[in-house]
Amino acid sequence: MARKRKSDALVMPILALIAASAVFFVGEPTSAETVPQPIAFSHKIHVTDYRMNCRFCHSSTNKSQYANVPSVEKCMMCHRTIATDKPEIRKIAQYWKEKKPIPWNKVIDLPNHVYFPHRKMVNAGIACLTCHPGMDQAGTAVQKIEFGMGMCMECHRKKKVTIDCWKCHY
Amino acid sequence: MLDRRQFLKLGGATAFATLFGGCEKVRKKLIPFVIPPDNYVLGEALWYASVCGQCPAGCGVVVRVSEGRARKIEGNPLHPVNRGKLCARGQAALQALYHPERLARPMKLAGARGSGAYKPVSWEEALSLLMTSLKKVRAEAPDSLLMLTEPIRGHAGLVAGRFMKAFGSPHRVAWAPLGADAMLSAHEAVYGLRDLPEHDIANARYLLSFSGDFLETGVSPVHYAREYGRMRGDRETIRGKVVHFGARLSMTAAAADLFVPCAPGTEGFVALGIAHVMVRDGHVSGAGRIADELAAWSPEEVEKRTGVHAHDIAAIAEEFARNPPGIAIAGTAAATGPDAVFQCAAVALLNVLAGNVGKPGGVSFPNRAQAFSKYGAEAALLVPPPASGYPAIRTALEKMRGGAFRMAILAGATNPAFTLPPAVKFNEAMSKVPFVVSFASFLDETSTLADLVLPVPTALEAWGDDVAPVGHAGAVTLCQPVVTPFHDTRSMPDVLIAAAKELGGEPSKALPWGSFKECLDKAYGGPGGEMEKALRRGGFFGESLSPPSAARRGNAALPKSTGRSVDGDPKAFPLALHLYPSIAFYDGRGANLPWLQEMPDPVSTAVWRNWVEVNPKTAAGLGLSEGDGVTVTSPSGKIAAHVVLNPGIAPDVAAMPLGQGHTRYGKFAGGRGENPVSLLPAGETYALQATRVVLAKTKLSTSLARTAHPEGQWNVKNMM
Numbered sequence: 001m002a003r004k005r006k007s008d009a010l011v012m013p014i015l016a017l018i019a020a021s022a023v024f025f026v027g028e029p030t031s032a033e034t035v036p037q038p039i040a041f042s043h044k045i046h047v048t049d050y051r052m053n054c055r056f057c058h059s060s061t062n063k064s065q066y067a068n069v070p071s072v073e074k075c076m077m078c079h080r081t082i083a084t085d086k087p088e089i090r091k092i093a094q095y096w097k098e099k100k101p102i103p104w105n106k107v108i109d110l111p112n113h114v115y116f117p118h119r120k121m122v123n124a125g126i127a128c129l130t131c132h133p134g135m136d137q138a139g140t141a142v143q144k145i146e147f148g149m150g151m152c153m154e155c156h157r158k159k160k161v162t163i164d165c166w167k168c169h170y
Numbered sequence: 171m172l173d174r175r176q177f178l179k180l181g182g183a184t185a186f187a188t189l190f191g192g193c194e195k196v197r198k199k200l201i202p203f204v205i206p207p208d209n210y211v212l213g214e215a216l217w218y219a220s221v222c223g224q225c226p227a228g229c230g231v232v233v234r235v236s237e238g239r240a241r242k243i244e245g246n247p248l249h250p251v252n253r254g255k256l257c258a259r260g261q262a263a264l265q266a267l268y269h270p271e272r273l274a275r276p277m278k279l280a281g282a283r284g285s286g287a288y289k290p291v292s293w294e295e296a297l298s299l300l301m302t303s304l305k306k307v308r309a310e311a312p313d314s315l316l317m318l319t320e321p322i323r324g325h326a327g328l329v330a331g332r333f334m335k336a337f338g339s340p341h342r343v344a345w346a347p348l349g350a351d352a353m354l355s356a357h358e359a360v361y362g363l364r365d366l367p368e369h370d371i372a373n374a375r376y377l378l379s380f381s382g383d384f385l386e387t388g389v390s391p392v393h394y395a396r397e398y399g400r401m402r403g404d405r406e407t408i409r410g411k412v413v414h415f416g417a418r419l420s421m422t423a424a425a426a427d428l429f430v431p432c433a434p435g436t437e438g439f440v441a442l443g444i445a446h447v448m449v450r451d452g453h454v455s456g457a458g459r460i461a462d463e464l465a466a467w468s469p470e471e472v473e474k475r476t477g478v479h480a481h482d483i484a485a486i487a488e489e490f491a492r493n494p495p496g497i498a499i500a501g502t503a504a505a506t507g508p509d510a511v512f513q514c515a516a517v518a519l520l521n522v523l524a525g526n527v528g529k530p531g532g533v534s535f536p537n538r539a540q541a542f543s544k545y546g547a548e549a550a551l552l553v554p555p556p557a558s559g560y561p562a563i564r565t566a567l568e569k570m571r572g573g574a575f576r577m578a579i580l581a582g583a584t585n586p587a588f589t590l591p592p593a594v595k596f597n598e599a600m601s602k603v604p605f606v607v608s609f610a611s612f613l614d615e616t617s618t619l620a621d622l623v624l625p626v627p628t629a630l631e632a633w634g635d636d637v638a639p640v641g642h643a644g645a646v647t648l649c650q651p652v653v654t655p656f657h658d659t660r661s662m663p664d665v666l667i668a669a670a671k672e673l674g675g676e677p678s679k680a681l682p683w684g685s686f687k688e689c690l691d692k693a694y695g696g697p698g699g700e701m702e703k704a705l706r707r708g709g710f711f712g713e714s715l716s717p718p719s720a721a722r723r724g725n726a727a728l729p730k731s732t733g734r735s736v737d738g739d740p741k742a743f744p745l746a747l748h749l750y751p752s753i754a755f756y757d758g759r760g761a762n763l764p765w766l767q768e769m770p771d772p773v774s775t776a777v778w779r780n781w782v783e784v785n786p787k788t789a790a791g792l793g794l795s796e797g798d799g800v801t802v803t804s805p806s807g808k809i810a811a812h813v814v815l816n817p818g819i820a821p822d823v824a825a826m827p828l829g830q831g832h833t834r835y836g837k838f839a840g841g842r843g844e845n846p847v848s849l850l851p852a853g854e855t856y857a858l859q860a861t862r863v864v865l866a867k868t869k870l871s872t873s874l875a876r877t878a879h880p881e882g883q884w885n886v887k888n889m890m
Contacts (some may be wrong), residue, residue, distance in 0.1 A: 035197070065213035071203040081535050106198040116214075 035107045037140040039091050047136040054128045054135075062122045065115075069104060072096050107141040108132075115168050130155075207238060218652040219246050219708030221627025225756045226321070226346065226556075227390040228638030229260060230708045233630060233652040240267055240630055245392070246708045251394040251641040258769055259756060260392075266628050266761040267656070268522070271836040273625035274657040283601060286618045286834055293658065299622055300665075301672055303436050303605045304337075306671060307577045312338030316566060316575045316603070320582025321346050321554040324635035324646075325689055329681060333549035333670055334567060336680035338761035343566050345582075346588040347828075348502060349558025351388070352510030356500075359511075359729045361527065363535050366556050368640050369499055372400035373531035374410055376489065378444070378494035380517045381416035381435035381503035383858045385425055386772070387751035387885040388501060389556070390626075393641035398425070410862065411488055411493070415440050415478070416503060417748055418783065419818025420827050421772045431488075434746045434823050435859055436476040438507040438513030441482065441520050443472030447487035454491075456524045463728055467791045477820075495531025496524045502751060506858035508689040512532035512731040518727060538645040538798055541710065553637050560856040563590070570599040580608040580616055581662050582627075583759040587615035588845065593726065593806050601603040609662040612762060626662055631655040633687045635694070635709075647709035648694070649700070674725060738805045738862030745788070745865065747804060747823040749846055749858040755829025761839040762832070774814045775878040780830035780843035783816040784825070784865065792865055799870030800822045802826070804861045806851045809844035820856060825862055843872075 046052045055061055057070040076096045083089050096100050110116055121131075128134060132143045145151065156163050193527060195860055203210075215236040222229045222243070234242045247254035276296035281287030293298075307315050317334055319328075320342040332341045337436055351646025358364040369384070371394060372375060384394040401410035412865055414426035417434035428843045432440055446467040448454050469480035498520035506525075526532025542549040563586065568654045569575060571590075578600070592597045600619045608620035634649035663686035664781050670677035683689040694701035694710075706711050751757060754766040761767065770777050772890045782802055784794065794800060802824065811826065819825055831845030 017810065060212045063211050069200045069202040069210045071206045073203070096204070101201045101204050104200040104202070106200045109198060141882045 034140065036103050037105055038103055040088050041140050042137050043138045043141065051082060055122075061118045061128075063119055063121065065117045067118045073104060074100075108143050108147070110147060113169055115170060116170075123159075173273045175822075176767065177755055185503065189435070194312050199885070200857060208237065210350045212237065213246075215241070215636065218650060219248075219648075219706065220652055221629060221634065221649040221708075222256065223264060223649075224259040224263050224266075224322075226639060227392065228323070228524075228642075228647060229256060229390075229392050230647050231256060231260060231488065232265075232708070234651050238653060240264060245742050248312050249647065249709070249712060250645050250711050251390060251638045251647075253396060255396055255705070256825050257715065258394050258754065258766065259760055262760060262765040263628070263630060263761045265765055266611065267630050269612070269762065269836075271613070271762070272657060273613065273623060273659075274450050275625060277623040278614075279425060279621045279623075281483065282596060282616055283606075283621070284834075286613060287424075287500065287735075288613070288623065291622040293660070296622060296624060296667070297665075299514050300607055300624075302670060303577050303607075304669055304673060308337060308530070311576060313340065314339045314576040315339040316343065316570070316578040316580060318343045318563070318566065318580050318586065320343060320344060320584040321556070321559070322350075322582070323554065323637055324552055324649075325693060326634055326661075326663045326686070327551045327554060328545070329666050329689065331548070332680040333666045333677060336670065336676040337673070341566060344554055344559045345584050345586050345589075346558050347584060348387075348554070348751055349560070349856075350505055350556050350562065351558050352505045352856060353500065353514045354555065354557055355511045355523045356514035356518055356729065358726055359520060360515050361533075361535070364555070365449055365535050365538075367533035367535050368643070369394070369397075369497055369533055370495075370531050371397035371410075371497065371499075372404065372495040374401055374526075375408060375531065376493040377401070377412045377679065378411060378486070378490060378498040378517075379412060379414040379422060379426060380421050380441060380500045380513075381418075381420075381497065382499040382501035383420060383499065383503070384499055385422040386420065387756060388754045390638065390640045393638075398861055411489070413490075416501075417820045417823045418503075418745075418750070419773065419816065420750065421753065422501070423818070424773065428486075429818070430482060431820055432476040432478050433749055433816075433820060434503070435507035435513065437500065438509075439467070439472050439475045440478050441498065441513075441516040442467035443469045443476075443480075443483040443525050444487040444490060445480070445520055446472075447484050448491050448523055451488070451491070451496055453487075454525075456650065460519065460523075461727070489525070490520075494524065494877050495529060496525055497521060497522070497532055503748065503859060504751075506856070506860075508853075508855075508857055508860045509732050510855070510857070515729050517782035538639075538644050540644045541637070541646045560858050561854075564854075567594065567596065567599040569738050570602050573602055577605045578603045578607070580606065580620060581610070585614050585616045585758060587619060589757055589834075589847060589848035590856075591806065591852055592848045593850065595852075604810045609665070611659075612836060614762075615833060618790070624662075624665060625657060627651070627657075627659040628656045632661050634661075635690060637638045642711075643707060644692075645711045645835050646725070646775050648690075648705050650705055672875045676738075702800045706735045707723055713725075713726070716865060727771040740862060743862035745784075745802065745824040747846075747849060747861050747863045748819075748823050749828055749850075750825060752827040752829035755827075757847075758832065759840070761829050764838050767838055770877040773811075775876045776812075776814055777875045777877060778842060779872065779874055780811055780827055780846065781814040781874055782811040782865070783814050783825040785819050785821040786815045786817050787819045789813060792867065796869055797874050799868045799872075800865045801847060801868045802846070802865055804849040804851075804863045806861065808819070809848060810868060810870055811843055811846075811847060812829070812870065812872070814874070816877075824865060828858075 030047050058067040062069040072095050079089050079092055153163060209514035216232050222231045229252035229803045230246030231243050232246045233240050243263055245252045245254040273430050275290045276293055277288035278291045280289040315337060334844055354743055385398060412426040413428045414423040415430045415432050415437050419429060424428045446464045449461050449464050450579050469483040472483055473480045500514045500517040507513060521527055521533050539553040542552045549617050587596050606620040607622045608617040609624050610625045611626055611628055612618040631651045631653060636647045636649060667681045667683055667686060667780040670681040712721050754769045755761045767778055794813050796815050799810060800813055801808055801810050810819055824848040828843045832839035850861055
């Protein structure tokens with residue numbers, strides 16, 4: 001009896017641990033999930049319907065480590081005159097009027113200690129959609145494939161470019 | 171009821187829930203610019219060359235800037251002074267730039283002077299206050315304007331000098347607590363030149379250091395540390411030897427092959443003993459009348475005065491003479507004693523006897539002002555002498571007390587209210603000046619004495635030019651803003667130029683530029699010209715240079731020994747006080763930067779607070795042990811500190827670092843012990859080694875943090 005109770009006392013916390021870790025590992029929002037955004041921006045309209053180049057807005061992809069998010073000023077370059085009556089565009093105009101930045105939520109995030117320079121990929125001729133598939137059909141940004149090290153390595157091996165650890169992890 | 175078991179179950183479950191509940195992913199934000207700056211590329215670093223403004227050594231720096239922020243400071247590899255190296259003080263300049271206590275707007279006194287109560291005002295209001303006072307003083311008594319700054323080099327010095335001259339006031343005082351007054355006088359007597367020489371350590375084979383601090387806080391530590399490295403390891407089969415004489419095992423002493431302890435303030439006598447042996451044994455030809463003067467300084471006589479064994483002196487003299495080129499260097503401790511001119515002259519004499527003046531591996535005197543020869547007599551404004559200005563400041567204080575000054579302009583990092591002994595009564599004298607303006611980045615002991623504080627950009631945000639005191643043979647370094655100034659600041663030359671314009675007449679003619687940048691553009695060829703190229707490199711280096719000024723050969727004369735000894739009765743005050751500049755804070759200006767506060771002292775390993783170093787035997791006699799609180803009492807003052815045992819210090823010496831003990835320099839500098847300068851008398855010279863002290867055990871509520879075992883560094887037993 002005493003023995004059973006003893007194991008009982010041990011089992012409970014362990015069960016709790018398993019349950020909690022299940023929530024931790026499984027319950028994390030998948031990358032394909034749509035992230036709420038302050039403005040219902042549509043990538044599809046800009047990229048597919050109007051055939052705009054990704055780099056029109058994400059202009060530092062070939063120059064910098066980061067594929068910057070466009071400034072409010074850049075949105076207003078066109079939307080000062082285009083579709084000004086649409087409710088979502090009015091929201092941008094309001095940010096512009098108040099001279100406030102649009103507080104976008106981050107969709108794609110790499111773990112710490114990973115160095116990923118966009119410009120290296122873009123200048124090597126890798127299409128944006130290789131890593132961001134479906135972005136041309138999406139509304140606000142989505143990430144349909146998960147960025148794991150395997151994905152990077154597969155491509156790097158195929159293209160016979162460096163797979164040195166220190167190239168990305170420092 | 172909850173029994174123990176249930177409690178544990180519940181507790182366990184709660185703990186897990188709490189632990190993993192916290193692992194929920196936090197959504198990060200992406201905040202774009204509203205309007206991005208024109209030259210902005212995310213993640214792309216730009217490097218700008220400029221000058222390090224953290225001490226007067228004038229090293230060249232390159233600053234990595236990305237996203238409009240300065241991220242890291244390194245030495246400029248092209249700069250002749252530091253060749254890509256930089257010390258901790260230079261690295262910490264970033265913290266001065268981003269300091270939370272930096273003055274962001276002009277401040278007007280809103281309480282009693284020195285209370286630190288200020289209220290922010292607009293630049294318009296501040297400048298109108300300044301101009302009202304300047305106009306009134308100029309109309310009524312122009313020579314009642316005092317300008318008290320640190321020594322200002324380059325065109326900023328030209329602007330300040332011309333402004334004062336055109337204004338009609340001769341009272342321009344430059345204060346540098348670690349200025350080399352005694353060395354200048356000694357060099358005038360021995361070399362025939364009132365200047366600091368370049369020591370070509372790299373090519374020397376034998377170096378005699380007389381309390382030299384060239385590796386830590388001397389005139390250009392980064393430059394000489396590199397030269398020292400080259401002396402030791404850059405030549406095949408030759409490894410230069412270093413012998414250090416001094417009262418304390420300093421960082422430089424620890425780097426020497428041989429550390430020979432001598433009584434404080436007697437370094438020069440050892441030098442004379444060595445000179446005596448060199449002449450006696452025929453190593454010097456044609457010593458002339460100096461040989462007669464040296465006759466009295468036999469090694470036996472020197473042993474009596476210094477405690478250095480006669481046979482050691484003879485052996486070192488022999489080695490020094492047989493291994494040319496040999497060089498002798500005096501340090502801050504030798505240059506700030508009561509008989510400092512004589513001591514420094516004795517050391518300089520060794521260089522003359524060794525025949526190394528103007529030769530590789532010896533001392534030389536380059537013409538530092540050559541780049542400014544077009545200014546004629548005004549060149550001295552751009553390259554001020556490396557003196558402390560202490561006599562001038564004492565005269566100025568006398569006049570202040572007499573009410574001779576109606577307005578004072580203060581500027582610079584040398585903080586006279588902190589670095590001058592309280593016995594000089596600087597604060598009291600300043601209170602007699604009706605209107606005081608201070609140009610400052612921080613409120614410190616001196617700027618809180620002002621009625622109006624005008625915020626200035628840091629060295630990383632300003633235009634300027636500089637000529638370093640050693641290591642460059644006359645090259646000019648340019649200083650440029652590496653970031654857009656973060657605060658609404660204006661540099662002192664800019665304000666003076668604007669003020670001169672408004673005053674009209676002479677001042678306006680003397681400063682004919684629209685801004686300080688325009689002044690520099692005119693001087694260096696401006697944008698599109700030579701200046702643009704030089705800005706990329708950091709300055710004008712490697713141009714054809716005129717031959718160095720000729721030092722007098724032979725006929726060197728020793729100045730008269732004053733025979734003065736340290737202040738205080740040896741019976742009542744048994745220990746000689748040895749104050750040395752801190753490697754982290756220099757004269758105290760770095761104390762508000764946490765990176766420097768948390769940097770352990772290389773010899774004592776103590777952090778965050780000041781201390782008093784005592785020989786373990788002396789401490790045992792006084793019943794003191796490691797970390798104990800003591801009161802340090804001199805005839806002029808009394809402070810409390812913690813004991814650090816240092817077996818490498820003379821038994822009759824107590825040593826303290828300068829720089830801590832600020833009362834008004836922000837939260838990082840405050841509450842870190844007391845200012846040892848308050849132990850000094852108000853003498854005729856700024857003599858850091860000029861007093862005696864007595865220690866008494868006391869209880870302190872604080873403790874001293876050290877990063878190593880207190881005895882671990884020197885007690886072999888603890889290392890095993």
